[in-house]
Amino acid sequence: MSMKVISVPSTPYAGQKPGTSGLRKKVTVFRQARYLENFVQAIFDTLSGQQGQTLVLGGDGRYYNDVAIQTILRMAAAAGFGRVLVGRDGILSTPAASAVIRKWQAFGGIILSASHNEGGPAGDFGIKYNLGNGGPANEAFTDAVYRRTQEISAYYTVDSSDIDLSRTGEASIGEMLVCIIDPVADHAELLESLFDFDRIAGLLARPDFRMRFDAMHAVTGPYAHAILEGRLGAPAGTVVNGTPLPDFGGGHPDPNPVWAAELVNALADSRSGLSFGAASDGDGDRNMIVGRNFVVSPSDSLAVLAANHALIPAYAGGLAGVARSMPTSCAVDRVARELGIACYETPTGWKYFGSLLDAGLATLCGEESAGTGSNHVREKDGLWAVLYWLNILAVRDMPADVIVREHWQRFGRNVYSRHDYEGIETAKADRLMDELRARLPQLPGSLSNGLPIAAADDFAYVDPVDGSRSERQGVRILLEDGSRVVFRLSGTGTEGATLRVYLERFVADASQHEVPTQEALAPLVGLADAVAQITVITGRTCPDVIS
Ligand code: G16
Numbered sequence: 305m306s307m308k309v310i311s312v313p314s315t316p317y318a319g320q321k322p323g324t325s326g327l328r329k330k331v332t333v334f335r336q337a338r339y340l341e342n343f344v345q346a347i348f349d350t351l352s353g354q355q356g357q358t359l360v361l362g363g364d365g366r367y368y369n370d371v372a373i374q375t376i377l378r379m380a381a382a383a384g385f386g387r388v389l390v391g392r393d394g395i396l397s398t399p400a401a402s403a404v405i406r407k408w409q410a411f412g413g414i415i416l417s418a419s420h421n422e423g424g425p426a427g428d429f430g431i432k433y434n435l436g437n438g439g440p441a442n443e444a445f446t447d448a449v450y451r452r453t454q455e456i457s458a459y460y461t462v463d464s465s466d467i468d469l470s471r472t473g474e475a476s477i478g479e480m481l482v483c484i485i486d487p488v489a490d491h492a493e494l495l496e497s498l499f500d501f502d503r504i505a506g507l508l509a510r511p512d513f514r515m516r517f518d519a520m521h522a523v524t525g526p527y528a529h530a531i532l533e534g535r536l537g538a539p540a541g542t543v544v545n546g547t548p549l550p551d552f553g554g555g556h557p558d559p560n561p562v563w564a565a566e567l568v569n570a571l572a573d574s575r576s577g578l579s580f581g582a583a584s585d586g587d588g589d590r591n592m593i594v595g596r597n598f599v600v601s602p603s604d605s606l607a608v609l610a611a612n613h614a615l616i617p618a619y620a621g622g623l624a625g626v627a628r629s630m631p632t633s634c635a636v637d638r639v640a641r642e643l644g645i646a647c648y649e650t651p652t653g654w655k656y657f658g659s660l661l662d663a664g665l666a667t668l669c670g671e672e673s674a675g676t677g678s679n680h681v682r683e684k685d686g687l688w689a690v691l692y693w694l695n696i697l698a699v700r701d702m703p704a705d706v707i708v709r710e711h712w713q714r715f716g717r718n719v720y721s722r723h724d725y726e727g728i729e730t731a732k733a734d735r736l737m738d739e740l741r742a743r744l745p746q747l748p749g750s751l752s753n754g755l756p757i758a759a760a761d762d763f764a765y766v767d768p769v770d771g772s773r774s775e776r777q778g779v780r781i782l783l784e785d786g787s788r789v790v791f792r793l794s795g796t797g798t799e800g801a802t803l804r805v806y807l808e809r810f811v812a813d814a815s816q817h818e819v820p821t822q823e824a825l826a827p828l829v830g831l832a833d834a835v836a837q838i839t840v841i842t843g844r845t846c847p848d849v850i851s
Contacts, residue, residue, distance in 0.1 A: 307462040307478030309382045314338045320346070320453035322446040324653045324795030326432025328418045331368050333798075334429045338459065344376055344414070345459035346452035347433045348383040350445060351412070356386035360405045360434075362396020362487060363416025364523040364587035365548040366423035369394050372416050372431070374466045381480040382460040385411070388480065391487035392472050395548065397523045397588030399677070399685035400491035402438035406681065407490050412436055417523075417587035420558035421798065424551030428798050439658035439682025443774060488530045495688060498618035498680055499695045501536060507698035508538040515580045517690065518567045519546045521553035524584040527687055552586065559583035559592035559674055559686075560851045561599050572597045580697065580704055584686030589654075590674040591689040595704030603633035603720050606670030608711050609692050610639045613668070615699045616692060618680070623667040627660050629653070630763050630778055631790045631806040632672040633720040642715070651765045651777035652792065658682050659769040672722060672806065709817070716812040719824045723847035724794075725803040725838065733793055733801030736841045740779050740791060743835070747781065753830040756784045763790075781835060786810050789832045805832050805847070822850070 317336070320327055320343050327343055334340055348354070359380050363369040373394040380388050389404060390396075396404065398415055405413045418430035433441045433449070441449075464477045467484075475482045507513055517532055519525035525546035532538045545553065556563040564583045571581045571594045581594035593600040600608070610626050613619040625646035626636050640647035648666055650656035654675065660666040661679045670676040675684030676692075693704065700707060728736075747760035759782040765774045778792035787809040794802035807828045811817060816824070832838065839845055 307381065307464065309460050309462060311458045311460055312338070312341070313458050314342055314456055316454050316456050317342055321450045322432065325419065325440060326415070326430050328421065328428055328430035328796055328798055330798055331425055331427055331429045334368060334372070340372055340375055340431070341379065341459040341461070342453055342456050343431060344379050346449045346456055347414070348379065349452050350448045354411050355384040357411035358387045358389060358408060359385045360389045360396070360401055360408070360410045360413030362391035362401050363394055364397065365393070365395050365550065366418065366429065366552070366586065367425055367427060367550040368429045369416050369550070372429070373469065376414055377467060377477060377482060378461045378464055379459065381462045381464070381477040385480055387483060389483050389485050390469060392469060392484050394469050395487045395523060395526065397487070397491070397527060399589055399681050399683045399688065400487055400527065402434060402681035402683040403491045403494050404485070405434060405436065405438040407494070410436065413438075415587070418798075419587050419796065420556060420585040420590060421796070422552070422556055423586070424554070427551065434682070437658060437662055437682050439661070440653070440655040442655055442658065442772070444772065488527050491527065492531050492535065494680060495531060495691055496535060498616070498688070499691045500617055500698070503698040504691065504694045505536045507694060508532070508536055513580070514578050515542055515582070516567060516570060516578050517543045518559070518564055518581070518583040519543055520555065520557040520559065520564065520583060520585065521545045521547065521549040522557035522584070522586045522588070523548050524588040524686055527588060528584070531687060531691070557586035559585050559590055560849070562849050562851065564592055567592070568594055568599055571595065582690040582693070584690070585674070588686050589684040591676065591686040592674055593689070593693050593704060595708070598705035598708070600704060600708055601633070601720055602670065602674045602676070603635050603672050603718065604708055604711070605689065606632065606668065606676050607635035607639050607715065608696070608708060609670075609676060609689070610636050610643070610668055611711060611715070612696045616695050619667060619678070624664055625660070625666040627657050627666040627669040629656070629671040630780070631722075631792065631804070632670060633718040633808050634810070635715065635718040636670065638715045648768070651763065651774050652795070654684055656765065656767070656774070659767050663769045665768070672720070712817050713814050716810055717817045719809045719811055719821055721807050721821050721825055722851050723805040723807065723829070724849040724851070725805075725842060725844050726797070726848040727800045728803055728842050728844070730801045732842050733803055736803065736836055736838065737779070737791065737793060739841075740836050744779065747835070752834045753827060755827060755831050758782050758784045781831070787828060789828050789835070791832070791836055803838070803842070805838075807832065
């Protein structure tokens with residue numbers, strides 16, 4: 305039955321510019337009349353050829369997810385999609401959405417998530433569009449969507465009641481089929497095809513190995529329950545905080561030592577009997593790996609995964625190449641050099657890995673912001689990283705911290721930390737970056753905080769596949785000894801600006817590997833403040849979050 309498309313007059317909202325990963329705003333902003341509709345219409349207006357095609361739809365279950373899904377279903381019907389695959393209860397983790405898009409050869413997908421940002425009525429909401437390859441739309445597309453939001457004069461919908469999404473099955477809106485799918489099955493099946501599940505199950509069954517996975521009340525809960533406790537037979541209770549809540553239990557679903565302190569503390573307490581810990585974020589694409597009294601830095605994790613690829617069934621045949629975002633430490637570069645494969649350096653944002661993966665230039669990708677993934681999907685994948693680690697632990701039969709320490713001995717240690725200054729007034733943050741950029745030409749050859757600067761620039765990237773150029777992707781200060789300090793403003797926050805300062809120092813001497821990270825990086829912290837005038841301009845004397 306065809307339905308009458310209703311045109312609802314609208315006017316543009318300012319500021320609907322997608323950031324590092326889609327449009328993220330406060331729920332209160334998204335709840336304004338026509339706000340969500342304008343953005344969705346801008347996406348649909350930017351597409352062409354979607355008539356009769358399949359759209360994938362789901363989100364991390366945060367507050368407003370349920371309302372937004374129903375709105376988007378009606379608008380998808382009006383836009384002429386033939387079929388929407390929607391996760392039961394509106395749930396699809398970001399990597400699962402990518403897996404579903406690829407498996408069912410969908411036209412694209414809409415993912416509702418603000419990732420690790422807080423949820424609830426006063427928290428954040430977000431929306432992004434993924435292309436048919438399963439990956440986040442590129443900058444050309446998101447720029448076009450933004451331009452469209454600025455000229456929008458109507459959105460299109462149909463008059464139909466809400467669909468019951470609580471059970472798998474089929475429904476329809478006019479001629480558009482709505483398939484409510486199990487959000488876990490396709491992703492779990494894909495992950496099982498990559499790793500040695502028998503071996504991992506053997507590890508999880510050992511009395512001397514106890515694992516905890518903290519789903520942080522976010523979307524990974526159902527996935528972790530089904531894969532770790534279901535398919536792999538880990539004891540019940542291995543997964544904690546495993547039921548997705550619209551407000552994530554009031555916490556930040558961000559797997560780092562600050563927001564996942566409970567997990568880190570449990571692994572530091574020998575009475576817990578735990579040998580391995582892991583966590584994932586709001587939408588299931590980030591990961592944290594914790595050994596006994598040892599948090600693996602995301603940059604190190606990427607390097608360890610690359611160095612151990614031969615142990616993993618899916619990657620044993622070799623890696624085509626690896627890729628990391630520019631601020632991510634150079635630890636993986638050293639592994640790539642030894643393997644004789646290419647290492648690509650991209651701007652921050654998973655979207656930049658897509659073309660490398662599609663072209664078969666890279667197999668593994670990773671970022672300092674707790675994201676790692678491979679060519680199995682086109683998003684970073686939290687559970688994938690956890691399973692990869694478990695597979696390594698099962699084969700090498702040694703604890704995670706020993707694996708990392710051995711890695712440092714072999715390759716040297718890229719000591720690394722990120723300092724975040726959150727909620728800075730936007731004008732001050734912009735001034736800091738502008739003045740820093742203006743100072744760049746004078747820096748090479750000078751001393752700052754007693755350290756000789758070799759080079760300084762603003763990172764620009766040319767995609768090796770399609771030649772597209774991305775400018776102003778972060779200021780880099782390179783020291784003569786190979787240390788780096790990188791400055792950029794976050795593109796995922798919703799309040800004021802967040803200044804990220806990335807600090808890295810290479811330490812070859814194994815006797816220095818156990819020097820505490822912040823101590824080893826202290827001279828670079830002084831340099832960062834001197835060069836960027838952080839305290840003078842922002843009034844801040846220390847970062848809000850150190851990871
Ligand atoms: C997103 C992007 C990542 C990026 C991270 C931090 O992750 O997908 O590529 O590294 O944000 O970005 P920024 O430094 O601009 O805040 P997620 O997990 O939030 O989707």
